[in-house]
Amino acid sequence: MKMFDHVVLTCVDRFRGERTVSGIYHLLTGKRSSQTLQDAKGYELDRLFGIYPSLKREQLERHAQALVQDGLIQINEQSFPTITSGGAEQLSSFPVDELKHFEGMVWHGVIPTFVKRVYLLLQMMANSNAGIHHYVPIVDDYGTQQWVRTVYHQFQDKLPKMVESMYEEIHHLLKKHPSNQADLFAYRLTGGGIIGMTIDQLKREFGLNGGDVELMLQHTHYYLFLESKKKKDQYPVLHLCTKGLDATHLITRSARKTYQYIQQGLSLQEIMNIRRLKKSTIQDHIVESALIIPDFSIASFLSEQDVQEINKMGIQMNTKKLKQIHEALNGKYDYFELRLALAKGQHAIKEGMT
Template sequence: MLFEELVISIMKAVNLERTVSSPFHLIKGKKSGQTIQDIGYYRLHPYFAVMPKLDKNAYDEVIQSLFARNLLRPNEQVIDLSEAALGMKIPPSKLNGWKYRGNEILFLNRLSLIVQTLSHTSQSVYSFDPVHNAVDLQAWVKEYLVRIDFRDPGIAGRFKKELHDSLGAANVAEENKMMLMQRLTGLRLSGLTWEQIAAGKGLHTLDVQLEVIETLHAWLEVLESGDFPLFSPLLNGVVQRSSLTESAERTDKLFKQGLSLDEIAAVRQLKTSTIEDHFVELAMNDPAFDYTVFIPQDLFRSITKISAQRNTKRLRDIKEMLPQASYFQIRLALAVKEDIS
């Protein structure tokens, strides 16, 4: 997936409902109530936090290009895609941002340092400048290398075979796999920069970065099978085991202990609005969430009916029709996983 395709995919989902900056916050993985809420409302889980270090100026350049090519129409309030943009065919993607949330880079950094080390030590070269200087990363890799007995003459070959077999099984283009491999450094072979790879492929740097992220997600999916024992430890701390953010998990535990919304806010010393965000997140992710604690059944059905009839999730539009409903109640109702008959 190219970066422009990513932006348009998100915009298609929120067209006429959100501002042009909303895809930026989603791609970076902003943990605001609005962004987390939109992930659930519009099923945008694959794209969350796929590029945590995305530069706003680079994003804005892409937006200006969409305007210049009449794919975006001028609208100061919301995203307004042209018919040409809405009709664009975008290929399926292996991105799984909600599952990895930017931690695929931790996997890649571990891999890079391990590959560099094994390529040198397997040739009896024990002095080199590490590609990563972070103390915690180096400590993790040193411990890992000791655990796998990196001085064993055959370990480098076994590691290489697992790398080849597992990456080969990843369901992405071979060209994308090659771009990922070009980032790795070995004995007498320096990894390429994003800019160097992009220049060689005739692509924008953002495209190369995104396609490598997509390759990592597809590769991690293969590695999660557990069939590659040398690679399994590299997944520690990379895969998100909970569908909730850490803060929402803490709120959920207190709620299950019987504390009210206000009591949880007091205990956690957080704003009530922040705890409300957590409940919206819970409603999105827990089919058994009991929304009736916060919304009467008839009001819940009125909210969801208006949303369906008007084909909108804009809170203001629904609020105008149901002034008796609070914004929190509207957000919660839209987030609940329930079939409405």
């Protein structure tokens, strides 16, 4: 079973027929909306949030249809997929090590920068070592090129040693990584007269589809990043590539402004007047704050008793579907209150597990 299959099946399984293929698409591409954030947290899919930013909607839809044909999922008339017993069997047989390093919700925002730094730094150092001074940089990004130039000038006299260290660090880490993923990464590297393979070339060379190649490379990128980020002494050159790259603070700038006004004690109406935004937009910001900030107080909107009642009903019915919970509670709470309570409930569940 391939990685793309596994990731899509995991999403279908966790969503329990309560989200469409579009919901999976928004999750994997990392759409920064309160709905997608709530899905990631509520269905415990935050590790997969934003891990496949280049995914195309049509590509995912085609893949979902292939899973239907293979009897692994079913999609009803309303476009809600559910997993079959065959799909569940496939899911449980997938080796956990193959994707254990994904930490999308926390790190998806900085992984692309890390990757560009690693590829370009390797190219620059290997070429410099080989006496190649005129070449086209494989990363066409001004910020990354400037970063690499700075490193070059700072460590010019230590370059041969750095090249050696970087290769050793990567080799050491890849030895402990699934070999198929390690090979894909190695074939991608450019420098010293060697040109790395494109995604299409890797597909042909390894007999994989594009989704598998992208995800397996991404998983390796997360692995290299996380290991070198926390083990500076063991992986000094790779650690250098993680400098200044910190955890994504997922609360959006606009939501942060709303959050600050709430902290100052302003009411929803007052914030709407000041910010000249629709009520639904401000409510989205409040839900986003409740999802991301564990100690965010929602006492001005819902009592502790209300939060417990809503979450208890969701657990009893085994659903995150607002419509079902709304009906079960006879319309006692509006949809904003339900979303807010479920967002708060996520933190309570996490705390109970620790």
